[in-house]
Amino acid sequence: MARVIKPESLLRPRPDGLYCPPGDFYIDPVRPVARAVITHGHADHARAGHGVAVATPPTLAIMAARYGDDFAGRAQPLAYGETLSRDGVEVTLVPAGHVLGSAQAVVRWKGLAIVVSGDYKRRRDPTCAPFEPVACDVFVSEATFGLPVFRHPPDQDEIARLLKSVAQFPERSHLVGAYALGKAQRVIALLREAGYDRPIHVHGALERLNGLYRAHGIDLGPLVPAMAGGKADFAGAVILAPPSALADRWSRRFPDPVDAFASGWMRIRARARQRGVELPLIISDHADWDELTATVQEIAPGELWITHGREEALERWAALNGVPARALRLVGYDDEED
Numbered sequence: 001m002a003r004v005i006k007p008e009s010l011l012r013p014r015p016d017g018l019y020c021p022p023g024d025f026y027i028d029p030v031r032p033v034a035r036a037v038i039t040h041g042h043a044d045h046a047r048a049g050h051g052v053a054v055a056t057p058p059t060l061a062i063m064a065a066r067y068g069d070d071f072a073g074r075a076q077p078l079a080y081g082e083t084l085s086r087d088g089v090e091v092t093l094v095p096a097g098h099v100l101g102s103a104q105a106v107v108r109w110k111g112l113a114i115v116v117s118g119d120y121k122r123r124r125d126p127t128c129a130p131f132e133p134v135a136c137d138v139f140v141s142e143a144t145f146g147l148p149v150f151r152h153p154p155d156q157d158e159i160a161r162l163l164k165s166v167a168q169f170p171e172r173s174h175l176v177g178a179y180a181l182g183k184a185q186r187v188i189a190l191l192r193e194a195g196y197d198r199p200i201h202v203h204g205a206l207e208r209l210n211g212l213y214r215a216h217g218i219d220l221g222p223l224v225p226a227m228a229g230g231k232a233d234f235a236g237a238v239i240l241a242p243p244s245a246l247a248d249r250w251s252r253r254f255p256d257p258v259d260a261f262a263s264g265w266m267r268i269r270a271r272a273r274q275r276g277v278e279l280p281l282i283i284s285d286h287a288d289w290d291e292l293t294a295t296v297q298e299i300a301p302g303e304l305w306i307t308h309g310r311e312e313a314l315e316r317w318a319a320l321n322g323v324p325a326r327a328l329r330l331v332g333y334d335d336e337e338d
Helices: 057-067 155-168 183-193 204-215 243-247 249-253 269-275 289-299 311-320
Strands: 012-014 017-020 025-027 035-037 050-055 072-077 083-086 089-095 103-109 112-116 138-143 174-177 200-202 223-225 238-241 258-262 279-281 303-309 325-327
Touching (some): 050 057, 057 072, 174 243, 183 204, 183 238, 200 204, 238 243, 243 249, 243 258, 303 311
Parallel strands (some): 025 035, 174 258, 200 223, 303 325
Antiparallel strands (some): 012 017, 089 103, 103 112
């Protein structure tokens, strides 16, 4: 009788992250390790200090922009669809649809296939490659918005709400809080697709990553520094900044700003009120509940492992739908939208 390889022989949770014993590497480790495969450039997944960091070329460029060129002992690029082999273990990166360069790690060994999603979403995003489902024995999924209450509306509807407010209040500025990597560039691109062709003012913290997106062929249209001009010059303007800047004295330079915040968490009204957000925009770079469950149904894995987020609800849904599931409860992965 053929020997059945248990998935834990290929990948297993450790305090440092998901570890591959036969290949001796980690996926998105939370502490520096000798060999790391990085799914995307957000700081909770892409740490500096690894001996070797394997990732897509855009993710490596993001890490260099954030941490400096010496962010790892050696940066090893792996383009989408290419395969890296180590001690019989094959690793292939395929698009995750989360942010520029984001990838799922497809790990194969002795006929066993495990797909680690990293963070992902399923809806169209003009700033990154769309998620590609891969058949596998085990699908390792995030669950940031793993509750039925989280059903994200169409992005275009949220952008239309922003533009309607801009038209209704031409004497006010609109200050949009958006995470510096991925969310800000996506909001800008969606505004352009909606026909907004005026210059968009950006906080200095966004400029480097905006430039990196442009270097990778993402057209963001005319952008100008948010420090240029006097208070009256920002009437009717759209200004993008990191969420923390909305409560900073930096924001006082704008005329009676409408505070907006682009995040999946804006579905929870109490969070919007707590932050003092006048115009909550439900725009997320993570899969919502329907996208999470539909993805599992589409891939139809033999097992579902859940790395972080709202694990219990997705684990329960899987059990009710005949999918063996377990929550890994990995720690160290914060939500960049929060």
